[in-house]
Amino acid sequence: MMEEVVPGKPPEYALKNVLCVNCHSNTDRDTIKILGGVRVPVVYNSVKPVKPLSGGNFYYVAKDFGDRRGHNVEGIIPPGANLRGTPPGYDRESDPSIIGYNSKKPLTCAGSNGCHGNRNVGDPFTAIMGAHHADDSPVDGITTAKSYRYLKNTNKIKGVLGMEDEDWERNSSPKKHNEYPMTINNLCASCHGDFHSKDKVGKGSPWFRHPTGVTLPKSGEYMNYNPDVSPPPDRPDIRIYSLGAPVARETIPESVSDEVNPGKDIVICLSCHVAHAGPYESALRWDYDAMISGEEGKGGCFICHTGKAE
Ligand code: HEC
Ligand code: HEC
Ligand code: HEC
Ligand code: HEC
Structure with a gap:
């Protein structure tokens, strides 16, 4: 689709992206709003949200916290401020999109410069066309509607699978949450390929690159995952799922499981990061600086790196 750029006017894709943002925003603290009798998942509250949804909340990039707390999406943070160019670690070869990421344009919700829908289409609305009113089950990745949270990447490849919590994790617990497959990493890798590829993983600069897509070893400290919560006496061999460091499943279970x-x-990437934005730098689930300086001895990295061998 051709884009018409009229001097002095925002380009078409920008106007359309604002429509996604507006419908998925709220001026009060609730993260699910009702519109025409339908529940809308809210990803951007203009005041501090209560119970942010699973992806976090764009409140934290829109406010005066700097732009390091998540994805700077067009229509949420002021024009200009969100143009940070190429995604960190972008590797064209890991991006299945024909168009590719255009670093001269801002990040959008959907489309070639976005995460949702078909990234072979520039326009955010066309990219997820039909998904909203379609029957979206089973989640088999064949269409955008039937991909986990409309995460399809491109029409040629199978969309992300997963189990969608019906409240988008507004009221989550170890027994009630989304279930992720490992392939959700590929979605992130399409714009951050270098964070994913095995040979680039390690402690080397410029960024901390943690092994991703690896199995939690059945040995040593990992046997004590989520040390704060002991497994029930009738299931001594399992660990209890922590919302502070979610893990993916080899195959998506029939029903949500509180076991790890x-x-x-x-x-997965989402073991440490939220997809949208959150209260901490680098869209992390916790305060990394406090953690490495030893101010915080629990949670975060220590959910997996328990330091204790059983
Ligand atoms: C369509 C491309 C695209 C996809 C897909 C994408 N990102 Fe990003 N990401 C970006 C861009 C552009 C930036 C840099 C500007 C910004 O912060 O918004 C970024 C920045 C980030 C940052 C740094 C944020 C900061 O401000 O320090 C993290 C962390 C991140 N992405 C993680 C992820 C994860 C995890 C996924 C998968 C769930 C993902 N990204 C998927 C484009 C993408
Ligand atoms: C008129 C309001 C409206 C607009 C505009 C809108 N949405 Fe939505 N969106 C909704 C509602 C309502 C739901 C929840 C219903 C559902 O899950 O089908 C939803 C659900 C979603 C979901 C979650 C799907 C899931 O599996 O739970 C995503 C992702 C999404 N929208 C993305 C977008 C993007 C991207 C755009 C812009 C291209 C957009 N929306 C524009 C109302 C809107
Ligand atoms: C075990 C935790 C962990 C996992 C898993 C993880 N990251 Fe990170 N990531 C971090 C930490 C910690 C930082 C901040 C590093 C720093 O500030 O030095 C970070 C930073 C980033 C940044 C920001 C770089 C910048 O320029 O600011 C991006 C982008 C990113 N990660 C993407 C990913 C992607 C994509 C994946 C999955 C392929 C992933 N991460 C998996 C912990 C993790
Ligand atoms: C979801 C669980 C999980 C979380 C959370 C986690 N790690 Fe890891 N970490 C692992 C696993 C699994 C390995 C790989 C172990 C193996 O293969 O032997 C690993 C390996 C490492 C390594 C060895 C690096 C290498 O290249 O092999 C370092 C260092 C590390 N983690 C640091 C961190 C830090 C720092 C954090 C917090 C920002 C963190 N981890 C959070 C699970 C986790």
Whole structure:
């Protein structure tokens, strides 16, 4: 689709992206709003949200916290401020999109410069066309509607699978949450390929690159995953799922599980990051600086790196 750029006017894709943002925003603290009798998942509250959804909340990039707390999406942070160019670690070869990421344009919700829908289409609305009113189950990745949270990447490849919590994790617990497959990493890798490829992982600069897509070993400290919560006496061999460091499943279970099984479950980008934005730098689930300086001895990295061998 051709884009018409009229001097002095925002380009078409920008106007359309604002429509996604507006419908998925709220001026009060609730993260699910009702519009025409339909529940809308809210990803951007203009005041501090209560119970942010699973992706976090763009409140934290829109406010005066700097732009390091998540994805700077067009229509949420002021024009200009969100143009940070190429995604960190972008590797064209890991991006299946024909168009590719255009660093001269801002990040949008959907389309070639976005995460949702078909990234072979520039226009955010066309990219997720039909998904909203379609029957979206089962989640088989064949269409955008039937991909986990409309995460399809491109029409040629299978969309992300997963189990969608019906409240988008507004009221989540170890027994009630989304279930992720390892392939959700590929979605992130399409714009951050260098964070994903095995040979680039390690402690080397410029960024901390943690092994991703690896199985939680069935040995040593990992056997004690989520040390704060002991497994019930009738299931001594499992660990309890932590919302502070979610893991992916080899295969998506039939129903949500509160178990984590070292030797099976997998580290993903979302074990440490939220997809949208959150209260901490680098869109992390916790305060990394406090953690490495030893101010915080619990949670975060220590959910997996328990330092204790059983
Ligand atoms: C369509 C491309 C695209 C996809 C897909 C994408 N990102 Fe990003 N990401 C960006 C861009 C552009 C930036 C840099 C500007 C910004 O912060 O918004 C960025 C920045 C980031 C940052 C740094 C944020 C900061 O401000 O320090 C993290 C962390 C991140 N992405 C993680 C992820 C994860 C995890 C996924 C998968 C769930 C993902 N990204 C998927 C484009 C993308
Ligand atoms: C008129 C309001 C409206 C607009 C505009 C809108 N949405 Fe939505 N969106 C909704 C509602 C309502 C739902 C929840 C219903 C559902 O899950 O089908 C939803 C659900 C979603 C979901 C979650 C799907 C899931 O599996 O739970 C995503 C992702 C999404 N929208 C993305 C977008 C993007 C990207 C755009 C812009 C291209 C957009 N929306 C524009 C109302 C809107
Ligand atoms: C075990 C935790 C962990 C996992 C898993 C992880 N990251 Fe990170 N990531 C971090 C930390 C910690 C930082 C901040 C590093 C720093 O500030 O030095 C970071 C930073 C980033 C940044 C920001 C770089 C910048 O320029 O600011 C991006 C982008 C990113 N990660 C993407 C990813 C992607 C994509 C994946 C999955 C392929 C992933 N991360 C998996 C912990 C993790
Ligand atoms: C979801 C679980 C999980 C979380 C959270 C986690 N790690 Fe890891 N970490 C692992 C696994 C699994 C390995 C790989 C172990 C193996 O293969 O032997 C690993 C390996 C490492 C390594 C060895 C690096 C290498 O290249 O092999 C370092 C260092 C590390 N983690 C640091 C961190 C830090 C710092 C954090 C917090 C920012 C963190 N981890 C959070 C699971 C996790």
